[in-house]
Structure formats: C-alpha cells, structure tokens
Amino acid sequence: MDNFASLLHGFGVALTTYHIILMMVGVLLGILVGVLPGLGAPNGVSLLLPLTFTMDPVAAIILLTSMYWGALFGGSTTSILFNIPGEPSSVATTFDGYPMARQGQATQALTLAFLSAGFGALVGVILITVLSTWVAKFALRFSSPEYFAVYFLAFASFVGLGAASPFKTIVSMGLGFAFAAVGMDTVSGGLRLTFGFNELLSGISFLIAVIGLFGIGELMITMEEGLRFDGIRARVKVRDVLKTIATLPRYWVTLLRSAAIGCWMGITPGGPTAASFMSYGLAKRLSRRKEGFGKGQPEGVVAPETADHAAGSSAILPMLALGVPGSATAAVMMGGLMIWGLNPGPMLFIERPDFVWGLIASMYLGNIVAVLMVLATIPLFASILRIPFAIIGPVIVVVCFIGAYTVAGRPFDLWLALAFGVVGYLFKKLDYPIAPLVLAMVLGDKAEDAFRQSMIMSRGSLSIFWSNGLVTTIMLIGLALALGPVLSTLFGRLTKPKASSAVA
Amino acid sequence: MISRYTAEIGTATLAAGLGLAAVIGALEFGIGWGDAGPESGAFPFYMGLLVVGASVGTLVQATVGRKGLQSVFLHKEEAVRVASFFLPMAAFVVVSLLLGLYVATAIYLAFVMWTQGKYRLVVSVASGIAAAVGFYLVLEFAFQVPILKGPLEAALGIY
Amino acid sequence: MLKKTSWLLATAVAVTFGGVAQADWKPSKPVEFVVTSSPGGGTDNFARVVQSIIAKHKLMDQSVIVTNKGGGSGAEGFIYTKMAAGDSHKLTFGTNNAYLLPYVAKLAYKADELTPVAAMALDEFLLWVKADSPYKDAKSYIDAVKAKPDTFKMGGSQSKDTDQTLTSLIQDATGAKFIYVPFQGGGAAGVQLAGGHIDSNTNNPNENAGQWKAGAVTPLCVFSPTRLQGNVKVTATMGWSDIPTCKEAGIPIDKFQMPRTVWLPGGIPAETVAFYADVLKKVSETPEWKEYIERTSQTDRFLGGADLKSFIADDDAKNRKVFEAEGWVVR
Incomplete structure (x- = not known):
C-alpha cells in the first residue's frame, strides 16, 4: 500500500492555511464561472492560468482544480433553477432537476445534486489513489476502435428512451450529427458543410446549441405561459437541506452505479458529458418508476450528477499519467503543467511525487470544501427565484447571450444562439426530444473520427471492431443496449398501432 | 391563431x-x-x-x-406574449452587434423593465446601466474576458 | 549567475539604445495575443510562455490578453487576423500553418494578407518506434517497412499537416510505404504508439519525451541538420544528443523543422512591426525562454526581417512541392 503512504505525504503538502484559502477562492470563482453559461470550467481555468505563472506549482494546481470543482457545481445550479446548463456536463441534470424546481423542490434538487456530485468526485479520487498504476496501463490498451466502441456504448445506453415519435427522435439525432460534422474534419483535413462561410469554419459549438435550445427556448416557453417561474413560492429552509441529506442513502444503488459509469467514462476518454447522459439513461431504464423520469424524479438528478463528477475527477488521471487529457478542462490544466515546468506523462509520478500526491490530496480536500460551500449558497440561489420575472427574465437573456459570446468571441454565435432558441421552443412544443440532438453533437465528430481512424488502420474492414476481447465486449454490451428497447418498442407499436400520433 | x-x-x-x-x-x-x-x-x-x-x-x-x-x-394572447419577449431579444442581438454587448444590455434591460415590468422609467434606466456596469466589472476585471464592444466604449477609451 | 548578469546588462543596453530608436510607436491599449490552437496545444504553450515572460520582465507597458481561435486547424485565428487589417494591437501566434493552410483548404485568407513579425524557435521532428520493437535504428525499420508495404502504421497529428507531409517525404526519399493514421494531436499519437496500436510516429521531442523517459517509446533519428543539444541523459543510456540525425541514419532528408511564428494583420506600419519584433527579440534572450526551449527540446533560432522572409519563402516552396505531388492542393 505504497500509494497510501504517498497520499498521507500529499495531505501534508496540501494541508496548509494558504492552500485551504486558495481552495475557497478557487471554488468561489468556479461557482461564478459555472453559473454563467458558456463561460465554463475550461475558460475559467485558462483565464486563471496567467495568474499562476508566478505561483508554486502545487499551489497553482490547487487553485485550478478547486475552480474546476466550483464550476462543475455552479453548472448544476443553473441547470436546476433555470433549465440552463452552465456546463455541458450538466445538461442531463436539467431533465429532472428543473421539473423538481418547478414543483417547488428547488432546495431538494440542489441539495441532492451537490451531495451526489460530491460523492461521485470522491469515488473518482479514491479510484485514482488506489488504482493509478493499473488505470494508466489499462488506458494504454485503448485505440480508435475501442474509442468508437465506448462512444457507441454511451449512445446506445441513452437512445430508445422516452415516448416521443421515432421519426422526431431520428430528426433530432440526425440534426445533432450533422451539426457536429460542420467545420474542419480531422481525418481528411478538409472543411465540411461550411458553405463558404468563415463563421462556420470552427464548427457549431455545442455550448451555443445548449444555450439556445435550453436557455432561450425555455424562456420562450415560460413567457408564453405568462411571465413567471413556478418555483417562486419555494421557501428555503435550512431544515429542507438537512432533511434531503437524510434521504440520500435511499439512492445508494443509483449512486454506486453512476459513480462506476463516471469513473469508466473518465478513464476511457468518453468524458463527463457522455458519462452523465449514459448514467441518466441507465438509471431510467433500470428504475421501477420509469414514468416519473423527466417529471422531477430525484434519481434523475442523482444519476447524472454523480457520474459527471466521478468522470471529471477520474479524467485527471489519464492527463497526469499519460499526458492525454480526458476533458477540455484537463487539456488546459495540462498546458499549465508544462508552463510550470512539469511534463505530464508516465514519469510525473516518479519525478514529482510531491506534486502528484499533493494534487490528489487536494482533490479530496477541495471537494469537501466545495460541497460545504455550495450547500451554504443554496438559500442564496433559491432566493433568485423570488425576483420578479420582468427583471430576472431579461437578465437571464443577457447572461445567455454574453455566455454565447464568451464561448469563442464570435459575434456570429449570437445569431446562432437565437436560432437555436427558436428551434428549442418549436421542438419542445411539438414533442421533439432535444437530448438526442445534444448527445449527438457531443459525441458525433469524436465517434466519426474514431470510426474512420479504425477503418484506416484496418484498411476498410469492419472486423476491427471484434478484433480483441476488449473492443468486442464493449461493442456487444452496446449492441444489447441499443437493440433491446428498439425491438420492444417496435413490438409494442405493431401490437397497438397509431396510438401516438394524436398526442397533443 | x-x-x-x-x-x-x-x-x-x-x-x-x-x-x-x-x-x-x-x-x-x-x-x-x-x-x-x-x-x-x-x-x-x-x-x-x-x-x-x-x-x-x-x-x-x-x-x-x-x-x-x-x-x-x-393562442392569440400567447402569441402576443411570445412576440413581446422574442422581438426585444432579437433587437438586443442586433443592437449588440452594432453598439456592443454592454450598451445593448443597458438598453434592453431598461426597456423590458419599463414596458413589461411597469417600473418607473428612471428606475428601469438606472437598473439597466447598473447591470451593464456590473457585467463589465465581473467580466473585464475579475476574469479579463473581453466581450463585444462598440463605439461608446471606444469614445470613452475603454478597451 | 554570470549568465544572468550579462543578460540583464544586454537588456539594459537594448532598452536604453533600442528604446530611443523605437520610441515612435508603442501600444496604446491592451494587446491581444491570438492563439491559433485550442488551449493546451503547442502554439498555446508558445504564446503563453511569451506572455508570461513579457509580464515578468515588463517588456511592454500594456497588458496582454490571450484569446484562443483554434478552429479549422488554426484557420479561424488567421482569418480573424486578416479581418483586423490595420489593427496594431493583435499579435497572432502560429507555426508554418500560417502560410501552408491556404494550400490544403479553401480558406478566406492568403498568406500575404498577414505581416510576418518573427519566427522564434524551430520545433524538431523525430522518428519514434515502440521501445520493445525489434528496430534499433532507422535503417532496419525502413527496410522492414519496405519489405511489407502498406502494413506499417504511421501515426500523426491531423491530416495534410506537418506529420503527414514528413511521412510523405520519408516515403519519397526511401521508397517505403506507410499507412498514415491522423489523430487529433501529437499527444494522442504518442499514447497510441506507447500502447502499440501504431508502429511509429514523427512526434516533436516534447510530445514524446515523457513516454521516452518511461521506456515506452524510443527515438530512431532526428530530422535536423545537426544533432540536438543537451548532454543530460534522458534514459539510462541515451540523451537527446545521442540521437543520430536521419541523414546519418540512412534516411536522405537533411532537415524538416517547424517554425514557431508570430504575425500581425496586414497594413501595419513598419515601425509597429519593428516594435513587436524588438519585444520578441528581448523575450528570446531571457533565461525563461532558454528554459522553455530546453524543456521542449526545440532549436533556438530567432528570425526577423529579411531572414524571416527568405526562410518563409524557402519553407513554403519545400512544403508546396509535397502538397502538389500528393494532390492536396485545393483549387
């Protein structure tokens, strides 16, 4: 148990007053960037980066990781309160978190989200502590076919959910894939679907789509219904927070399953966003109360949040051990490591154990600090809902558009966000599911790249997807998950035809 | 309808x-x-x-x-409500592109508060300007994210 | 210590004398550093190191704001720069992609619409194989590839970019035939090699150093006219300077290097260009810059003015030949 000795040493490094203060500052700043949609953890971290040039690497990474935690928590807050995911990985949290808030259970939803997020992150960090060497070796076994299989699995576990018309689901998914294909194509090095517009050169950012579809689309629906949030009357009592904490153990199955999914997706570079979708999909499928999902089911908040944070923290491991970032934020931090004179990669653990274990220890502490701080801010956030809509509505509009602009500093994105807002409004009113579109945009180009890289490797033979035990296993699980519900839905539709078209 | x-x-x-x-x-x-x-x-x-x-x-x-x-x-009244929300928002985008996000924010917030929130004009305008300044402080000072600016900022010598 | 003092002296001299000559123009507002890669990429590191050195040594009165515009392999940043013609407060950081991208993709800018300011370093390329592969030198590896054409996988970053160009040059020079697999970046190509999913890659030193130290991959040769600097042993037996040049090792390519370049938009007065060239020159003389060069095992070479123009013309012609031969040129 060499790792534990190192960890204890790490706690020694991390536990100073200066570092704890840095953690608190980082978490606070993180919550702030996380709450602003568009201005996510990667931006936050890259903005703080110049400040850290003069700091000692351990202190610098503590500040950055704490900011990362804070941003992840802040992202869930807006998902639940306004249906606007502040972070891409908190999209799945809106599915049940926002309905809960609308039913006056904002406090419960926020508390559950924060606690399960904290739990997920802790599981992720424990995994890093115990299995770092093994995980690093395991991650090396992944190549393009395995990546494709992982994306396929994530997708398979999520599609086939929901009662929407299959045509509409396909439209939504197909559009997502088409949007993801816009811009530079890694495999051919050519520009696709840009139609000669410079604005489309860098593709359509998934964040812009989320801001429009969820944020602006939701506001239009709220407006149509008449100028108010239904959560207004939610009164916040400290007792509610405590009561909700007591209910958490009830969801232990969801917690454990979601943490496992999160860790898996964090290590295999599926990433936190895919992890949260996959976890939500499986939670719904395996639940006895399927109908409740999407209408404010607590498990629907617990599952994506746990997986999101478990993936977020375990994604740090491939970055440290292999020099391959598991998420956008990890990529920025990796840039930071290099500037501080550290080389991420297999030797980091051996050459700079004080740094690595100090960081891991700070991840334990940072998470605890973060959970405590966000729990303390719940009354503050929930009280935002009591502000009259005539003020908070336009403020959210402004925040959405400023967020859209800060994604990449492109004026064109303002139009794009507006267009996605209209699409989101129409889709919601006409029962087109939005989640497949979002998931397709997140995974689409990565999955396509991985597929085509595999085809280059195998000279065009599909047999590469069952060329070894690892890829075969993942593909089989994916196929089972994909085909199961499709077959049962088809069967269900054949036995009682045209019952669905009249749903208004 | x-x-x-x-x-x-x-x-x-x-x-x-x-x-x-x-x-x-x-x-x-x-x-x-x-x-x-x-x-x-x-x-x-x-x-x-x-x-x-x-x-x-x-x-x-x-x-x-x-x-x-x-x-x-x-419904007709729903359509009116959606339009009364959507049109100012679309105008906000156009004004942002012409005059920058901060100026657009101030105008938009003031307009919506005044027409839809039925606040007094002075209160609305003051709130709009305060919000724009608040955003400016958070974004440009705390995070050093430059966002879209227009002629007014240029005239004031703000970058 | 002596080194540091002499450097300080040099800067002091440069400031007192150079300051008089260049007093005509100075930035009047914060300068935007446009980075043509996403955060964490090689160009991003380059720009941020320059930013940190400027801040530390107060080489400019105005502050620096870094923005990443890495869309379309960096084309986004260059088009943004082109659109900002006449704006003296935008400095764009890139590689030779600045003038090579318009060949391989239909883009709304041409290289001559940007003003070159300086090239600050040359990044090197090496031929790497997995450490436990049977190939101990470049010649035996190339012979093995020649014996079985279209079976060995060469990984690299992106498509129709430096790595694939180099692969094409190797094929032309030796008659070997690889399967080129494009990955999202050099880091990914490095891990794929360490995991044994590809047979070789042409990563920059920095991209594979960690895996080399850990004993997962090993370099066969470097595509540089001379051996690399640095006497420190990276592994038990080898250091950077022990790697033979590819020409020595039997691959007749005498050099393939990637310049780290800095640009201004078009229509910028010469004195402004001179101001930034001077600042960057000072940056390249700091100990922090030397430390960055050494850490990333690049070649320290500052090019400005006429030297830079002739370097670009040369590099451009050499790459275009490959692009034309491979049929990558659009239009």
Whole structure:
C-alpha cells in the first residue's frame, strides 16, 4: 500500500492555511464561472492560468482544480433553477432537476445534486489513489476502435428512451450529427458543410446549441405561459437541506452505479458529458418508476450528477499519467503543467511525487470544501427565484447571450444562439426530444473520427471492431443496449398501432 | 391563431431543409466507401438523408392524422406574449452587434423593465446601466474576458 | 549567475539604445495575443510562455490578453487576423500553418494578407518506434517497412499537416510505404504508439519525451541538420544528443523543422512591426525562454526581417512541392 503512504505525504503538502484559502477562492470563482453559461470550467481555468505563472506549482494546481470543482457545481445550479446548463456536463441534470424546481423542490434538487456530485468526485479520487498504476496501463490498451466502441456504448445506453415519435427522435439525432460534422474534419483535413462561410469554419459549438435550445427556448416557453417561474413560492429552509441529506442513502444503488459509469467514462476518454447522459439513461431504464423520469424524479438528478463528477475527477488521471487529457478542462490544466515546468506523462509520478500526491490530496480536500460551500449558497440561489420575472427574465437573456459570446468571441454565435432558441421552443412544443440532438453533437465528430481512424488502420474492414476481447465486449454490451428497447418498442407499436400520433 | 397541424408541417419542413443542406454540402466530397473506410462526405450525407426521410415521415404522419391535430398550437394572447419577449431579444442581438454587448444590455434591460415590468422609467434606466456596469466589472476585471464592444466604449477609451 | 548578469546588462543596453530608436510607436491599449490552437496545444504553450515572460520582465507597458481561435486547424485565428487589417494591437501566434493552410483548404485568407513579425524557435521532428520493437535504428525499420508495404502504421497529428507531409517525404526519399493514421494531436499519437496500436510516429521531442523517459517509446533519428543539444541523459543510456540525425541514419532528408511564428494583420506600419519584433527579440534572450526551449527540446533560432522572409519563402516552396505531388492542393 505504497500509494497510501504517498497520499498521507500529499495531505501534508496540501494541508496548509494558504492552500485551504486558495481552495475557497478557487471554488468561489468556479461557482461564478459555472453559473454563467458558456463561460465554463475550461475558460475559467485558462483565464486563471496567467495568474499562476508566478505561483508554486502545487499551489497553482490547487487553485485550478478547486475552480474546476466550483464550476462543475455552479453548472448544476443553473441547470436546476433555470433549465440552463452552465456546463455541458450538466445538461442531463436539467431533465429532472428543473421539473423538481418547478414543483417547488428547488432546495431538494440542489441539495441532492451537490451531495451526489460530491460523492461521485470522491469515488473518482479514491479510484485514482488506489488504482493509478493499473488505470494508466489499462488506458494504454485503448485505440480508435475501442474509442468508437465506448462512444457507441454511451449512445446506445441513452437512445430508445422516452415516448416521443421515432421519426422526431431520428430528426433530432440526425440534426445533432450533422451539426457536429460542420467545420474542419480531422481525418481528411478538409472543411465540411461550411458553405463558404468563415463563421462556420470552427464548427457549431455545442455550448451555443445548449444555450439556445435550453436557455432561450425555455424562456420562450415560460413567457408564453405568462411571465413567471413556478418555483417562486419555494421557501428555503435550512431544515429542507438537512432533511434531503437524510434521504440520500435511499439512492445508494443509483449512486454506486453512476459513480462506476463516471469513473469508466473518465478513464476511457468518453468524458463527463457522455458519462452523465449514459448514467441518466441507465438509471431510467433500470428504475421501477420509469414514468416519473423527466417529471422531477430525484434519481434523475442523482444519476447524472454523480457520474459527471466521478468522470471529471477520474479524467485527471489519464492527463497526469499519460499526458492525454480526458476533458477540455484537463487539456488546459495540462498546458499549465508544462508552463510550470512539469511534463505530464508516465514519469510525473516518479519525478514529482510531491506534486502528484499533493494534487490528489487536494482533490479530496477541495471537494469537501466545495460541497460545504455550495450547500451554504443554496438559500442564496433559491432566493433568485423570488425576483420578479420582468427583471430576472431579461437578465437571464443577457447572461445567455454574453455566455454565447464568451464561448469563442464570435459575434456570429449570437445569431446562432437565437436560432437555436427558436428551434428549442418549436421542438419542445411539438414533442421533439432535444437530448438526442445534444448527445449527438457531443459525441458525433469524436465517434466519426474514431470510426474512420479504425477503418484506416484496418484498411476498410469492419472486423476491427471484434478484433480483441476488449473492443468486442464493449461493442456487444452496446449492441444489447441499443437493440433491446428498439425491438420492444417496435413490438409494442405493431401490437397497438397509431396510438401516438394524436398526442397533443 | 396557429393550429398544431400548421406548426407540425412548418417545423418538419424546416428540419427537412436543414437535412437537405447537409446532403448537398456533403456531395462536395466523396460519399462512397474507399479502401480507407468511408470518405469524408459519407457521414454527413447519410445523416442528412436520415433527417430528410424522417421529416417526410413526420409530414405524412401529420397529414394522415390531420383531424387529430386541429388543436390550437398558439393562442392569440400567447402569441402576443411570445412576440413581446422574442422581438426585444432579437433587437438586443442586433443592437449588440452594432453598439456592443454592454450598451445593448443597458438598453434592453431598461426597456423590458419599463414596458413589461411597469417600473418607473428612471428606475428601469438606472437598473439597466447598473447591470451593464456590473457585467463589465465581473467580466473585464475579475476574469479579463473581453466581450463585444462598440463605439461608446471606444469614445470613452475603454478597451 | 554570470549568465544572468550579462543578460540583464544586454537588456539594459537594448532598452536604453533600442528604446530611443523605437520610441515612435508603442501600444496604446491592451494587446491581444491570438492563439491559433485550442488551449493546451503547442502554439498555446508558445504564446503563453511569451506572455508570461513579457509580464515578468515588463517588456511592454500594456497588458496582454490571450484569446484562443483554434478552429479549422488554426484557420479561424488567421482569418480573424486578416479581418483586423490595420489593427496594431493583435499579435497572432502560429507555426508554418500560417502560410501552408491556404494550400490544403479553401480558406478566406492568403498568406500575404498577414505581416510576418518573427519566427522564434524551430520545433524538431523525430522518428519514434515502440521501445520493445525489434528496430534499433532507422535503417532496419525502413527496410522492414519496405519489405511489407502498406502494413506499417504511421501515426500523426491531423491530416495534410506537418506529420503527414514528413511521412510523405520519408516515403519519397526511401521508397517505403506507410499507412498514415491522423489523430487529433501529437499527444494522442504518442499514447497510441506507447500502447502499440501504431508502429511509429514523427512526434516533436516534447510530445514524446515523457513516454521516452518511461521506456515506452524510443527515438530512431532526428530530422535536423545537426544533432540536438543537451548532454543530460534522458534514459539510462541515451540523451537527446545521442540521437543520430536521419541523414546519418540512412534516411536522405537533411532537415524538416517547424517554425514557431508570430504575425500581425496586414497594413501595419513598419515601425509597429519593428516594435513587436524588438519585444520578441528581448523575450528570446531571457533565461525563461532558454528554459522553455530546453524543456521542449526545440532549436533556438530567432528570425526577423529579411531572414524571416527568405526562410518563409524557402519553407513554403519545400512544403508546396509535397502538397502538389500528393494532390492536396485545393483549387
């Protein structure tokens, strides 16, 4: 148990007053960037980066990781309160978190989200502590076919959910894939679907789509219904927070399953966003109360949040051990490591154990600090809902558009966000599911790249997807998950035809 | 008043149009299966085709089940409410592009508070300006994120 | 210590004398550093190191704001720069992609619409194989590839970019035939090699150093006219300077290097260009810069003015030949 000795040493490094203060500052700043949609953890971290040039690497990474935690928590807050995911990985949290808030259970939803997020992150960090060497070796076994299989699995576990018309689901998914294909194509090095517009050169950012579809689309629906949030009357009592904490153990199955999914997706570079979708999909499928999902089911908040944070923290491991970032934020931090004179990669653990274990220890502490701080801010956030809509509505509009602009500093994105807002409004009113579109945009180009890289490797033979035990296993699980519900839905539709078209 | 049927047809046509755009855009590249797997146009081409196909499916479904879709999609007063929200928002985007986000924020917030919130004009304008300054402090000072600025900032010497 | 003092002296001299000559123009507002890669990429590190050195040594009165515009392999940043013609407060950081991208993709800018300011370093390329592969030198590896054409996988970053160009040059020079697999970046190509999913890559030193130290991959040769600097042993037996040049090792390519370049938009007065060239020159003389060069095992070479123009013309012609031969040129 060499790792534990190192960890204890790490706690020694991390536990100073200066570092704890840095953690608190980082978490606070993180919550702030996380709450602003568009201005996510990667931006936050890259903005703080110049400040850290003069700091000692351990202190610098503590500040950055704490900011990362804070941003992840802040992202869930807006998902639940306004249906606007502040972070891409908190999209799945809106599915049940926002309905809960609308039913006056904002406090419960926020508390559950924060606690399960904290739990997920802790599981992720424990995994890093115990299995770092093994995980690093395991991650090396992944190549393009395995990546494709992982994306396929994530997708398979999520599609086939929901009662929407299959045509509409396909439209939504197909559009997502088409949007993801816009811009530079890694495999051919050519520009696709840009139609000669410079604005489309860098593709359509998934964040812009989320801001429009969820944020602006939701506001239009709220407006149509008449100028108010239904959560207004939610009164916040400290007792509610405590009561909700007591209910958490009830969801232990969801917690454990979601943490496992999160860790898996964090290590295999599926990433936190895919992890949260996959976890939500499986939670719904395996639940006895399927109908409740999407209408404010607590498990629907617990599952994506746990997986999101478990993936977020375990994604740090491939970055440290292999020099391959598991998420956008990890990529920025990796840039930071290099500037501080550290080389991420297999030797980091051996050459700079004080740094690595100090960081891991700070991840334990940072998470605890973060959970405590966000729990303390719940009354503050929930009280935002009591502000009259005539003020908070336009403020959210402004925040959405400023967020859209800060994604990449492109004026064109303002139009794009507006267009996605209209699409989101129409889709919601006409029962087109939005989640497949979002998931397709997140995974689409990565999955396509991985597929085509595999085809280059195998000279065009599909047999590469069952060329070894690892890829075969993942593909089989994916196929089972994909085909199961499709077959049962088809069967269900054949036995009682045209019952669905009249749903208004 | 718009019926649900009209809305279904309109949205499905829009989706089919987007799908068609993907198909046309993809045709610029090969869409076949070369000896190194699918060519770069293949994926967007078939995705576009899928969207077109499924949209046609929705159109057919809507036309066949037309009777069931005569319910109202948008009442007149709802339409007015949505428009009263959407039009200022669209104007906000246009003004942002012309005058910068901060000025647009101040104008937009003041306008909406005044017309829809029924606040006094002075209060509305003051709140709008305060919000714009607040955003400026948070973004440009705390995070050093430059956002879109216009002639006013240039005249004041703010970058 | 002596080194540091002499450097300080040099800067002091440069400031007192150079300051008089260049007093005509100075930035009047914060300068935007446009980075043509996403955060964490090689160009991003380059720009941020320059930013940190400017801040530390107060080489400019105005502050620096870094923005990443890495869309379309960096084309987004260059088009943004082109659009900002006449704006003296935008400095764009890139590689030779600045003038090579318009060949391989239909883009709304041409290289001559940008003003070159300086090239600050040359990044090197090496031929790497997995450490436990049977190939101990470049010649035996190339012979093995020649014996079985189209079976060995060469990984690299992106498509129609430096790695694939180099692969094409190797094929032309030796008659070997690889399967080129494009990955999202050099880091990914490095891990794929360490995991044994590809047979070789042409990563920059920095991209594979960690895996080399850990004993997962090993370099066969470097595509540089001379051996690399640095006497420190990276592994038990080898250091950077022990790696033979590819020419020595039997691959007749005498050099393939990637310049780290800095640009201004078009229509910028010469004195402004001179101001930034001077600042960057000072940056390249700091100990922090030397430390960055050494850490990333690049070649320290500052090019400005006429030297830079002739370097670009040369590099451009050499790459275009490959692009034309491979049929990558659009239009």
